[in-house]
Amino acid sequence: MTAKLIDGKAIAASIRNQLVAEVAAFRESTNIVPKLAAVLVGDDPASQVYVRNKEQACAKIGMASELFRLPATTSQAELLELVATLNSDRSVHGILVQLPLPRHINETTVLDAVTPLKDVDCFHPENVGLMVQGRPRFKPCTPHGVQVLLQESGTVVDGAHVVVLGRSEIVGKPVAMMLVQKGETANATVTICHSRTRNLVEIIRSADILIAAIGKPEFVTAEMVKPGAVVIDVGINRVGDRLVGDVAFEPVSQVAAAITPVPGGVGPMTIAMLLKNTLTAARIQS
Numbered sequence: 001m002t003a004k005l006i007d008g009k010a011i012a013a014s015i016r017n018q019l020v021a022e023v024a025a026f027r028e029s030t031n032i033v034p035k036l037a038a039v040l041v042g043d044d045p046a047s048q049v050y051v052r053n054k055e056q057a058c059a060k061i062g063m064a065s066e067l068f069r070l071p072a073t074t075s076q077a078e079l080l081e082l083v084a085t086l087n088s089d090r091s092v093h094g095i096l097v098q099l100p101l102p103r104h105i106n107e108t109t110v111l112d113a114v115t116p117l118k119d120v121d122c123f124h125p126e127n128v129g130l131m132v133q134g135r136p137r138f139k140p141c142t143p144h145g146v147q148v149l150l151q152e153s154g155t156v157v158d159g160a161h162v163v164v165l166g167r168s169e170i171v172g173k174p175v176a177m178m179l180v181q182k183g184e185t186a187n188a189t190v191t192i193c194h195s196r197t198r199n200l201v202e203i204i205r206s207a208d209i210l211i212a213a214i215g216k217p218e219f220v221t222a223e224m225v226k227p228g229a230v231v232i233d234v235g236i237n238r239v240g241d242r243l244v245g246d247v248a249f250e251p252v253s254q255v256a257a258a259i260t261p262v263p264g265g266v267g268p269m270t271i272a273m274l275l276k277n278t279l280t281a282a283r284i285q286s
């Protein structure tokens, strides 16, 4: 079998096109320009690229953005002060604090300080709680991107066994919660695997849909994948000068029915969903 490629780049582009019209209509009817504030602390090279991509993406669809760059030596109190200023700035609708933060700053404390109505990452416990209860204010960007990829590729999620590799707060836990919900592109039976899982390979091999988000380059090999499975690779790992996912793409694409590439799979979807959330944030604050 040679897998169908799930083209995240193309699907994200079509979502951004749709957003152009929605943003224009919102601006027309409210006179408000939706605005994202991105906060970058330190000079992690990958984070710099992500933040720049997010800013460019805003500009292309008619939204405003502002980048707040702080030195790596910024104290937690200074960062919290900036977050408080952005919380009360009525021209800012979405706030994104780029992770990871320097080690001397407590990420949870900072993320909890973002006012829930501007929490376009859906990291605040109030928004996570609403999402888990099936009444989302925002949907977390990468998990929502994964869900849309499944939907757009025509993958049947209803009743399927989804195996999620990784239990992170950003991807593993929330994607599992979204796909187990009642609703469209959901109703799955979900297993979350992690570093302490017994019989890991056996469980992975039982997946109809495999979502890899463990941050280990090419961890998933062809022998671990059930023939005909749909494989979504959330990993972005730098190996030398190559970017690879958590899935060994070539061999696994001989076994899977459909697969996302890295890059060009989940990555562009995360940004598209962030833009969607920023428009939602502007709507609920207007």
Ligand code: GUN
Pocket: 096, 097, 098, 099, 100, 121, 141, 142, 170, 270
């Ligand atoms: N770092 C890696 N992924 C993300 C994300 O989705 N949001 C933020 N804020 N930081 C990240």
